[in-house]
Structures are given as structure tokens and as C-alpha cells.
Amino acid sequence: MRQTDQVAYLERMLGMVRTNTRDDGPGLSHTSVEEYYDPGRYQREVSLLFRHYPIVVGYSCQLRKAGDFVVHNDTGQPILVTRGTDGVLRAFLNVCRHRSATVETKPCGANKRAFVCPYHGWSYDLTGRLVGITDGTAFGDLDRSRHSLRRLAVAEKYGLVWVVPTALEEGAEAALDIDAYLGAIAPDLASWSMQGWELHSSVPIRPHMNWKLVVDTFLELYHFRYAHTGSVYPLFLDNIATYEQMDRHIRLAAAKRTIVELEDRPREAWRILDHAIVLYELFPNTVLAYTEDHCGIFTSFPVSPDESVMHLAVLVDPVERAKKTEGYWKANAELLQAAVGEDFAIGDAIQRNFRSGANTQQTFGKFEKALGWYHREIDAALAAGWR
Ligand code: FES
Ligand SMILES: [Fe+2]
DSSP: OOHHHHHHHHHHHHHHHHHTOOOOOSSOEEEEGGGGTOHHHHHHHHHHHHHHSOEEEEEGGGSOSTTOEEEEOTTSSOEEEEEOTTSOEEEEEOBOTTTOOBSOOSSEESOOSEEEOTTTOOEEETTOOEEEOTTGGGGTTOOGGGOSOOEEEEEEETTEEEEEOSOOOTTOOOBOOHHHHHGGGHHHHHHTTOTTOEEEEEEEEOOSSOHHHHHHTTSOSTTHHHHTTTTTGGGEEEEEEEEEEETTEEEEEEEEGGGGGGGGSOGGGOOHHHHEEEEEEETTTEEEEEOSSEEEEEEEEEEETTEEEEEEEEEEOHHHHHHSOHHHHHHHHHHHHHHHHHHHHHHHHHHHHGGGTSOSEEEEOGGGHHHHHHHHHHHHHHHHOOO
């Protein structure tokens, strides 16, 4: 995040403290409650957003060396990502071209030279090429070159790995222009230099909530004072936050109580992460939360209209990690988990209550405008479809 943007955000939030105002949008916004449980809507979201949009499926630190691999099934597509001996990161459908068995069954690993299908032993090299057919003569003149693992478009940048979970046509370009997709957010992500960071922990959580309701919980600070009294609220000022839509994504910052110490310090010395957290909603299902020494990454995936799986990962700069005890990092990760637990206890009830007939729509206040933006972007994506 550019220093000028950091100062501007901090000034804006200090101004809110001084005048007891909030980052209000022009008016209320709404979204229909049906979009959180309607099966037809759910299917359209999965088949568009989780098939044709770049989705975060892993982290660079899991895939540094040739033969490292990660399997990812949460989009509903079986995905295998691996790094070749040429250093290139590739993604495939993890499906054997013989009779469709799952080729790699472990969630992740290292030192692979080939992926061997557990059903009849067909093998694929790290570039996805079919290199071995058990008792191959029985397959006569089967064209091996046409039986490589099906490729997926993939990008690795800023410590994150994105995949578009639909098989590419033969010969199509696999490199994904993620900066074009991230738009105005890309320079920010570059500025946090997360490429060399390590995965401290990753835990899956299975809320009984629509996958978008999970994302909703990250898009306003209004709820902190009530929902997070037992965890993170003591660190923050009440609802002092600033929100910005950046292309189809969202950036927001939330002020910690220490922000008031900045008033009499020179602006050149202001660093936003010393006194605020900065969050990014990367359309459609990922939230990054940067704090002074780590990044929480929340990825929400649809399981059914009323259920999702969210991975809560913590990425840490190894230099920062070494400065503090493991107990400190563990406590940090547990605090995030506690906050998410508080959100999801309320969210589970919201999901059930949607069908009660009490509300036909959710109401977003002026400082809940990021929720309005988020749902408008989802609606726009569904309306545009896929070309
Ligand atoms: S299904 Fe993979 S070798 Fe037969
Ligand atoms: Fe929350």
C-alpha cells in the first residue's frame, strides 16, 4: 500500500474519531435473502464463479521446489498443482485419462518425480505428460500425447496461487494474467512482499452458512463491539473503518485503539499496520487480513446452498516469525479462530433464519456499504455470465 494511501486512510480514520463520524456511503443497500439459499442461484454461482474465475488454491511456500505438490478439491473440481524441474508451476485436473480415477490422493507433498494413478498405474510426469501405461501393448496405438492430464490456467504471485478450475483446450495458454484480474489491488499486494512468507497454520472450518454469508462477516466493523467482545474487540476502536471499492475487489482498514497516538507524530513515520489492520476482499471468495506481523487468509468455498468450508490460514514472514516465540504465533492464530467462531455462531443462526419469512432482504447501513458493493459485484458477474 503506497505511503500516501496509508496516510490518507489513517487521516480519514483519525478524522472519524475526532468528529465521531463514520465512513458512510450515500444510503442504505440491500440484497435478497433468497440469494443465500436458493438452489438455482447456488448452482449458477458455482458454475460461473468457481469454474471461470481465478480462485486461491494454495500458497507459494507450499510449492517452492520441483516435485512439491498441492491437491485442492474445495471448488468442486479436483485440482493438482505442482512445480516442474523447469521451475514452472502447473495445475491440472487430478483425473486419470484412463478411467478417471483420482491420480494423486495425498493433500500435499514433496519430491515427486511422477504421479502414478492408484487404479492401474498409469503415470504422469510433472508437466502432466502421460509417460507410462501398465502393460501398454494392450492399448495398441493409443496416442499418449493426447492423454496428458488436463491443464488448468494458473498464476503464482504475491505468495498466493490462483487457478481457474476449468480444463483448458489443447494448446491454450495456461499462464493467467492475475495482475489484470486484480487491477488496482495488485500494487498493494506487491507492496506487502508476501512471496517469501511461510504458512504458519491452516485450519478448515465448516459453518452452516452460505459461502457468501461467510465473506459478509469480514466486510464491516459495525459488529465488533457486540459480537467480538470476547476476542478482538478490545484491540479496536468502535466501528472506525474506511472502505474502498477497487475494481471488482474491496480494500478496507480498521483502526486499532492505538491510532490516536499518531496525532502528534510526523506523517512520514506513519505506518498503517502499526495502528490498523488492512483487509482485501479478492473477488469472489478470498479475504486477506494484514496485521503488523502476519496475514490471515480466509477462503470460503461452497459445499451446499447452506454450508461452506472456510480455510483460515496464517502466513508469516520467516524473519518476523523468528523474532517471536511459537507461543505468540499460536495465540495469534487462536485469537483469529476465536473471532471467526463468534461470527459463525451468529452466522449459522442467520442462515437458518433466512427461511423463516421474517425478512425478504438484508439491510446494509451506510457504513456497511462494502456488503452492498460485494453483492452487487456478484450479481453483475452472474448477469454477465461467461463468454
Ligand atoms: S484409472 Fe488411472 S490407470 Fe486406470
Ligand atoms: Fe467478525
